[in-house]
Amino acid sequence: MNVADISKKRYTTKHYDKSKTIPAEQIEQLLTVLKNSPSSVNSQPWHFFIADNDAAKAKILPAILEFNQSRVTDSSHTIIFAVRTPLDEAHLHNLLQQEDKDGRFPSADLKSAQDNGRHFFVKQNSATPQTQFEWESRQAYIALGQLLFAAASLGIDSTAIEGYDAVKMDEILGLSAKGFKSIVIATLGYRAADDGNAHRPKSRLPDEQLFTRL
Incomplete structure (x- = not known):
């Protein structure tokens, strides 16, 4: 299938x-x-x-x-x-150490770049506890x-x-x-x-209402 x-x-x-x-x-x-x-x-x-x-x-x-x-x-x-x-510093450190253990960083520079990039995006989505939770x-x-x-x-x-x-x-x-x-x-x-939902046809909007090819 x-x-x-x-x-x-x-x-x-x-x-x-x-x-x-x-x-x-x-x-x-x-x-x-x-x-x-x-x-x-x-x-x-x-x-x-x-x-x-x-x-x-x-x-x-x-x-x-x-x-x-x-x-x-x-x-x-x-x-x-x-x-x-929250998504705290301890979790971010744990992630980095696990990635290092799993061999994702051929060099110290790549490890540092990953750490800095993740901190950047977490900060971008953590203006408030609610925005962090939503992210x-x-x-x-x-x-x-x-x-x-x-x-x-x-x-x-x-x-x-x-x-x-x-x-x-x-x-x-x-x-x-x-x-x-x-x-x-x-x-x-x-x-x-007797699950009635199993016998109902699936209903979705037609392709022309869902997809726009650019």
């Missing part, structure tokens, strides 16, 4: 089959996709909290709006996306898109969820003390037989 076909077949799952669990090997593939997702200046401002059992799902359920709760309880895995608040969130949504498409390529269904109480989620997971703030959730699993 080519990538266009995958995009045509993927849809937002409304009802999951609770009896089906994603194989561990495929979950590891999806976590690798999250790990390898691109971010501006390789800032990697994210952390992913994974609920893959009933106890973990029950723990976060009070933060999920009622109409989304079954998508958490019945799916195989739920992933909470969080970003750093980090945009990076995390790139990872979300990667995850949804990768899951579809493996025949795994998914739902992106913004219908939750972020303040309550952050409180449940103790994110403030850890220097994070949640921004979005993704559930992963397999559609239920």
